[in-house]
Amino acid sequence: xxxxxxxxxxxxxxxxxxxxxxxxxxxxxxxxxxxxxxxxxxxxxxxxxxxxxxxxxxxxxxxxxxxxxxxxxxxxxxxxxxxxxxxxxxxxxxxxxxxxxxxxxxxxxxxxxxxxxxxxxxxxxxxxxxxxxxxxxxxxxxxxxxxxxxxxxxxxxxxxxxxxxxxxxxxxxxxxxxxxxxxxxxxxxxxxxxxxxxxxxxxxxxxxxxxxxxxxxxxxxxxxxxxxxxxxxxxxxxxxxxxxxxxxxxxxxxxxxxxxxxxxxxxxxxx
Amino acid sequence: xxxxxxxxxxxxxxxxxxxxxxxxxxxxxxxxxxxxxxxxxxxxxxxxxxxxxxxxxxxxxxxxxxxxxxxxxxxxxxxxxxxxxxxxxxxxxxxxxxxxxxxxxxxxxxxxxxxxxxxxxxxxxxxxxxxxxxxxxxxxxxxxxxxxxxxxxxxxxxxxxxxxxxxxxxxxxxxxxxxxxxxxxxxxxxxxxxxxxxxxxxxxxxxxxxxxxxxxxxxxxxxxxxxxxxxxxxxxxxxxxxxxxxxxxxxxxxxxxxxxxxxxxxxxxxx
Numbered sequence: 001x002x003x004x005x006x007x008x009x010x011x012x013x014x015x016x017x018x019x020x021x022x023x024x025x026x027x028x029x030x031x032x033x034x035x036x037x038x039x040x041x042x043x044x045x046x047x048x049x050x051x052x053x054x055x056x057x058x059x060x061x062x063x064x065x066x067x068x069x070x071x072x073x074x075x076x077x078x079x080x081x082x083x084x085x086x087x088x089x090x091x092x093x094x095x096x097x098x099x100x101x102x103x104x105x106x107x108x109x110x111x112x113x114x115x116x117x118x119x120x121x122x123x124x125x126x127x128x129x130x131x132x133x134x135x136x137x138x139x140x141x142x143x144x145x146x147x148x149x150x151x152x153x154x155x156x157x158x159x160x161x162x163x164x165x166x167x168x169x170x171x172x173x174x175x176x177x178x179x180x181x182x183x184x185x186x187x188x189x190x191x192x193x194x195x196x197x198x199x200x201x202x203x204x205x206x207x208x209x210x211x212x213x214x215x216x217x218x219x220x221x222x223x224x225x226x227x228x229x230x231x232x233x234x235x236x237x238x239x240x241x242x243x244x245x246x247x248x249x250x251x252x253x254x255x256x257x258x259x260x261x262x263x264x265x266x267x268x269x270x271x
Numbered sequence: 272x273x274x275x276x277x278x279x280x281x282x283x284x285x286x287x288x289x290x291x292x293x294x295x296x297x298x299x300x301x302x303x304x305x306x307x308x309x310x311x312x313x314x315x316x317x318x319x320x321x322x323x324x325x326x327x328x329x330x331x332x333x334x335x336x337x338x339x340x341x342x343x344x345x346x347x348x349x350x351x352x353x354x355x356x357x358x359x360x361x362x363x364x365x366x367x368x369x370x371x372x373x374x375x376x377x378x379x380x381x382x383x384x385x386x387x388x389x390x391x392x393x394x395x396x397x398x399x400x401x402x403x404x405x406x407x408x409x410x411x412x413x414x415x416x417x418x419x420x421x422x423x424x425x426x427x428x429x430x431x432x433x434x435x436x437x438x439x440x441x442x443x444x445x446x447x448x449x450x451x452x453x454x455x456x457x458x459x460x461x462x463x464x465x466x467x468x469x470x471x472x473x474x475x476x477x478x479x480x481x482x483x484x485x486x487x488x489x490x491x492x493x494x495x496x497x498x499x500x501x502x503x504x505x506x507x508x509x510x511x512x513x514x515x516x517x518x519x520x521x522x523x524x525x526x527x528x529x530x531x532x533x534x535x536x537x538x539x540x541x542x
Contacts, residue, residue: 027377065382067373073388101370101397102338103424106298109338117344126372128399128419130426148399153374155401159430161438168430213506 005091007121008142008182011207011236013062013091020222020264021233023095023209024055025240026064026081030072032245034252044069045077049084051244054256056089058264061236063209065097073168086119093121095209096110099148101126107136115140123144123207124187126161128171144183146209147176148197152189152216169195170202177203190218190237193226200227208235214242215264220266228258232270239263276362278392278415279453282478282507283332284362291535292504294366294480295326296511297335297352301343303516305523315340316348320355322515325527327360328512329535332507334441334480335503336368350389357390366480366507370419372397376409386411389400395418395458395480398443399430415454420446421470423460440466441473448474456480459488461508464497471498479506484534485513491537503541510534 007015015021028044037043052062062085069078082094096118100110114137115125122144125134137145150160150169161167169188176186188199190212195267200208208227212218220237227235243263276284286292308314323333333356340349353365353539367389371381384396384418391416398403407415421431421440432438440459441508447457459470461483471479479498483489491508514534518526 016320029376063372065377065380067371067377067384070346071380071383071388073343073346073350079344085409099372099397099400101372101399102336103422103426105300106336106338109336109342112342113338126370126399127398128372128397130372130424130429130431132424133428151374151400152402153401155374155403155411158401158442160401171430180452199434263520 006142006183009209010091010093010121011060011144012109014093015036015233015269017091018058018060018264019269020058020060021237021269022059022236022260022264023061023063023236023269024051024059024243024260025097025211025238026051026062026138026244027068027240028242028247029068031126032248034248037250040076041072044072044074044079048081050253052081052088052255054240054253055260056092058260059092061093061095062161063095063238064238065099065240071121080122082118093122093144095122095146095192096120096126099124099126101129101133103129103132107133111140115143124148131175138179138181138184140182144185146185146207149173149176149186150188150192150195152191152212152218156189170200173199173202173206177206182207188213188227190223190227191216193222196223196226200229205234206231209220210235211238213214213237214239220263224267237267277413277454278364279478281349281362281364281392282331282415285364286504286540287332288362289329289535290540291329291331291494292506292538292540293330293531293535294334294507294509295322295330295331295514295517295531296368296482297322297333298339298511300516303418303519304318305519306521307523311425312343312345315343316352316449318322319352319461321524322527323352323356325524326514327363329531331365331473332364332366334366334368334511336511338426344446353389359505364415366393366395366415366417367391368396370395370396372400372404376401378404378412381410382411385451386414393454395419402446405425407451409450409455413454415456415460417456417478418443420447420457421459421463423462425462440470444473448477453478457481459498461494461498464489464493467494470473471500476500476505480509481506482506482509482511485510491534494536508538
């Protein structure tokens with residue numbers, strides 16, 4: 001990002017521009033690359049750029065997941081992709097889904113990775129090692145941080161909830177809420193609506209990054225009703241596979257655009 | 272690694288060869304690079320290779336932390352460093368400290384990052400999202416996994432222990448112990464000896480990767496007495512700064528070798 005705007009300011013500008021709460025996940029899978037591309041690592045950057053261009057009208061944010069690039073040794077291409085988005089769509093924030101979690105000077109290095117090496121507007125952080133995992137990222141005042149709070153995968157309850165105590169996710173939500181920092185949000189899975197409602201109660205005004213809509217099973221309408229703040233927004237709803245990998249034909253971009261338009265229409269910002 | 276040996280087999284061969292439980296952490300800091308090097312990213316790989324050569328006699332493992340390379344965009348150099356170690360010191364395992372933690376197909380991508388892109392023998396994994404975070408790494412049968420269990424940073428108690436319930440770290444230790452898989456271990460900080468003892472009780476035969484000795488304050492003798500299994504080993508004790516960055520002069524390698532020898536002498540394998 002350029003530092004003309006904070007992460008929060010970019011989110012608001014992007015909401016105005018796109019009129020939607022849709023975040024497009026850029027998680028390219030080689031085996032699902034469409035016909036115009038060879039299914040190899042050299043195709044990934046170009047494919048992702050076409051996705052960005054085809055969905056930018058409908059997206060209020062983009063979210064590449066580091067794992068898909070790292071597995072292929074495409075870290076430089078990821079940095080190029082972020083730069084491409086900044087240049088073409090300067091008010092659309094890029095959230096790096098990296099789930100980093102380390103401490104002290106090592107966490108500082110991960111903040112440099114996110115905010116300098118990749119130059120993203122925001123990053124996801126895993127708080128398991130403690131709040132000192134999160135602090136080095138907060139030192140970058142204009143950048144955003146999403147703290148993992150409650151995920152919706154099958155095994156997630158193991159450490160995120162515990163019998164007989166307040167759930168761990170409640171403690172995380174309250175701590176982030178107490179920061180009262182508009183650049184800091186929470187990652188909350190979409191598939192358990194009751195818990196999403198609880199977390200919204202703990203953190204009434206906090207920005208939530210919500211994966212789980214689309215292929216993963218949650219409905220946008222439910223997520224909006226349950227997850228939005230009183231202002232009818234404060235959520236970024238991520239859809240990845242459901243948009244980018246539904247059609248492997250040469251006309252894949254028609255499908256990509258149609259999917260993005262359809263999801264965005266389900267996630268319109270209420271004014 | 273070549274797949275001639277499993278991670279566990281390499282650990283045992285490295286113990287025999289080095290007669291020590293010392294793991295050398297390869298966490299290069301630009302500002303602490305010694306006099307022969309420019310303090311810039313182009314020096315890092317060469318500096319790390321000299322550290323490897325100067326300490327290989329005393330080390331039973333090397334542990335690069337991904338953050339220090341990622342911050343500088345040195346992912347390719349990290350892969351080169353791992354290859355250098357495999358070629359020169361084929362029985363010395365390399366543990367990538369990456370603390371990855373994601374789910375499903377994304378966790379699979381992180382396993383590919385660790386075991387193909389970097390070709391390391393073992394990797395550290397953050398279990399906060401659930402046991403399904405760990406499973407995709409276990410699918411690589413001959414490679415090693417260290418599950419974060421209890422860290423010793425100031426903020427670690429926040430989510431790793433909870434009042435009125437069995438500590439989260441106990442649950443992690445018991446789950447890993449129940450696997451009974453010699454390639455799977457735990458990361459346990461060295462500074463709280465009482466908890467280290469508890470964890471050893473929960474997981475009597477599990478390999479523990481233990482940071483915190485040296486600059487971070489713990490004493491090797493205490494860690495050995497408390498952390499070793501009944502066979503007098505089953506620990507890898509990591510020292511990073513205390514070995515690699517104590518001298519910035521042109522003669523830095525004398526200090527590196529002397530430090531490694533001294534730490535190794537405190538961590539001799541009892542036969």
